[in-house]
Amino acid sequence: MTWKLVATCPEESKLILAQEVEKLGAVVEKQGYRAVYFSVSTLEAFYRMHVQITTASHLFWILKECAAKNDRMLFSQVQRIKWRELFAPTRSFRVDAHVSDSTEWTPVSLSTRTRQAIQEHFTFHQLPVPPTDVEEPDVIISVWMQKGRATISLRTSGETLHKRGYRLPGHTAPLKETVAATLLHVLQFDGSTPLYDPMCGSGTIVIEAAMMALGKACLIHRKKDGFAFEKLLNFDRHLWRQVQEDLREGKKQELPYPIYASDKEEDFVELAKKTALRARVERYLTCFPADFFSTTAPCESGLMVSNLPYGDRLQAEGGLESFYEKIGDHLKKAYKGWKVAFLVGADSPWKSIGLKPQKKVPLVNGSIPVLLLIYDIF
Numbered sequence: 338m339t340w341k342l343v344a345t346c347p348e349e350s351k352l353i354l355a356q357e358v359e360k361l362g363a364v365v366e367k368q369g370y371r372a373v374y375f376s377v378s379t380l381e382a383f384y385r386m387h388v389q390i391t392t393a394s395h396l397f398w399i400l401k402e403c404a405a406k407n408d409r410m411l412f413s414q415v416q417r418i419k420w421r422e423l424f425a426p427t428r429s430f431r432v433d434a435h436v437s438d439s440t441e442w443t444p445v446s447l448s449t450r451t452r453q454a455i456q457e458h459f460t461f462h463q464l465p466v467p468p469t470d471v472e473e474p475d476v477i478i479s480v481w482m483q484k485g486r487a488t489i490s491l492r493t494s495g496e497t498l499h500k501r502g503y504r505l506p507g508h509t510a511p512l513k514e515t516v517a518a519t520l521l522h523v524l525q526f527d528g529s530t531p532l533y534d535p536m537c538g539s540g541t542i543v544i545e546a547a548m549m550a551l552g553k554a555c556l557i558h559r560k561k562d563g564f565a566f567e568k569l570l571n572f573d574r575h576l577w578r579q580v581q582e583d584l585r586e587g588k589k590q591e592l593p594y595p596i597y598a599s600d601k602e603e604d605f606v607e608l609a610k611k612t613a614l615r616a617r618v619e620r621y622l623t624c625f626p627a628d629f630f631s632t633t634a635p636c637e638s639g640l641m642v643s644n645l646p647y648g649d650r651l652q653a654e655g656g657l658e659s660f661y662e663k664i665g666d667h668l669k670k671a672y673k674g675w676k677v678a679f680l681v682g683a684d685s686p687w688k689s690i691g692l693k694p695q696k697k698v699p700l701v702n703g704s705i706p707v708l709l710l711i712y713d714i715f
């Protein structure tokens with residue numbers, strides 16, 4: 338059987354996502370707006386993709402792509418999907434609708450008609466009608482409508498995939514896990530060089546880096562029923578356990594090169610350590626409190642990756658310009674031979690760093706446009 342899937346992400350990181358999907362062994366079929374369409378040929382590969390993918394926001398299993406020019410066509414196409422074999426009538430469901438290029442449909446009319454067609458399917462087969470639940474449904478059905486064609490799918494990832502299951506509260510500006518992973522993919526980080534985040538906050542970058550370098554599945558700590566595919570009738574619990582066990586056994590036991598993390602706030606260093614413990618990578622990280630401007634390079638050369646601070650406090654302390662200027666000066670003094678990658682706001686005064694980036698990669702963090710600046714420090 339072929340499983341047709343679509344992974345979503347911000348438009349800016351689509352290429353990186355497509356490369357990752359391919360690296361994980363799937364066949365990429367096409368790219369769409371904020372989406373990569375691909376296929377896998379076994380249920381095992383389907384499960385592996387869900388637990389290993391680092392840069393996707395969601396994964397959907399495509400059930401049908403069809404013409405649906407009008408209400409009647411859509412209703413009949415949706416009703417003919419074998420919903421009763423996909424989920425039990427005891428499961429609650431919701432329909433999310435996305436409309437582009439259509440005068441026929443609005444998101445509300447599309448989701449209403451799709452929901453009614455699904456309910457009609459159960460009634461026709463003399464089964465109870467599954468309840469709808471807008472807030473916390475067991476099953477999320479997605480309909481995309483574009484140019485008279487509907488793509489009907491199940492959101493098998495469940496909660497958004499940046500929720501790895503290790504995050505703790507306590508930092509005001511944590512980086513999204515999927516963005517941290519995207520940076521590391523852009524930098525082609527595979528653990529074959531030391532890595533250092535000197536402004537680590539809650540430690541997202543170094544935790545994602547450790548998992549990547551170990552070949553550890555980033556979503557392995559999601560709790561039971563954390564993926565929506567676990568609520569479907571075709572769920573194979575035995576195979577799912579086997580996949581998880583194989584992935585745990587397949588991960589490396591040691592890192593070839595060290596990973597360091599520091600922050601000038603001791604509380605954040607403690608938070609990073611506790612978060613790393615939840616992600617079970619604490620023993621691979623060296624975390625310590627330090628003001629960046631008094632750090633020395635922890636080894637001769639390596640990769641520095643950090644998302645730079647911004648905000649009111651720095652403004653009050655003399656402004657971002659002078660903070661960024663000092664960063665550039667300290668890099669020149671203490672980090673010769675290092676590759677440095679900083680994530681900064683696109684409209685921040687990053688030019689004050691005073692070094693010419695070898696590369697600038699536009700990305701988004703949440704909805705904020707950001708730049709990944711990559712420097713070689715000579």
Ligand SMILES: C[S@@+](CC[C@H](N)C(=O)[O-])C[C@H]1O[C@@H](n2cnc3c(N)ncnc32)[C@H](O)[C@@H]1O
Pocket residue numbers: 508510511512513535536537538539540541542599600601602605627628629630644645646647
């Ligand atoms: C945007 S946050 C980093 C967030 C982090 N990537 C995460 O996922 O939680 C920037 C961090 O830089 C730290 N910071 C600010 N000035 C610093 C300095 N001079 N030296 C070291 N850390 C500093 C702040 O304490 C803050 O935790």
